[in-house]
Amino acid sequence: MYQIxxxxxxxxxTxxxxxxKGAKSYKLKTVLINRVIKKLNKTDLNAVYLTHKNxxxxxxxxLKKLPNIIAGGGKVYNQHGEILFIFRNDRWDLPKGxxxxxxxIEETAIREVEEETGVKNLKITKPLDTTYHILKRNNRYKIKITHWFEMTTDYDGKLKPQTKEGITKVKWLNKKKMKKALKNSYANIKTLI
Known part of the structure; x- marks a missing residue:
């Protein structure tokens, strides 16, 4: 089973x-994906199930139904066990690009975390789950496939949000602050935390 x-x-x-209840089911082979996306965006449907026998x-x-964007990102821990978050589009997120x-993809993840946050000395400790989400760019729907990595750093310098990417804040969050931030985050980020 996969979630997009x-x-x-x-x-x-599946x-x-x-x-x-609150969901619809379609055959993956014949579904019109743009219609499914519109139904999810404009109705009170909770989910859509796309089925295939294999x-x-x-x-x-x-993934063949829409163009794909490949991205990499990081769930970064500092020496205090806090996790690095960015604030973009009025929501808390993890750095990725x-x-x-x-x-x-490992180089992408490290580069994007550095560019979006200013954090250096990143070391990948293990791969995490890959997430999938649909976005609209230039009036076309696309699937963003993000390969996530757990990382550590000993960096304790200034955090620098990449404002040209719409990032307004970068913060290290402890468990208590992270719990609050996740109330204003994305479903795919919650699955990583």
Whole structure:
């Protein structure tokens, strides 16, 4: 099973033909994805289930329905066990961004965290789950595939939000502050925390 978020509502890819209350179910092979996105955005549907009989082909078949954007990001811990958050578009988020040519996804994740926050000396400790969400760019829907990595740093310098990317704050959050921030975050970020 996979979840692809449209804002905070999931499109769930599954082999089981489900139709829970407040959700709709469609066959992945024949679904018109733009209609599904519009229904999730403009109705009170909680979720959409897209079904296919072959579990190993679920994600590949779905990813062919829209252009893909590959990104990398980090869940960064400092020496106090706090996690690095950015504030963009009036919501708390983790630093991430689009991969550049000839760059490994690990290099992308480290570069994006540095650019968006000013934090240096980043070390990847392990890969985390990959998240998927649908966004609209230049009047077209696209699927952003973000490869996440847990990172650590000993950096204790000044945090610098990348304002040209719409980031207005960068903060280290302890468990208590993080719990509050997650109330104003995205569903895919909550799954990583």
């Amino acid at each position: 978020f449209v804002n905070d509502k999931p499109i769930i890819l 082999t089981k033909d489900k139709k829970p 579990e190993s082909k679920l994600l590949d078949k779905f 689009k991969a550049e040519r000839k760059e490994s």
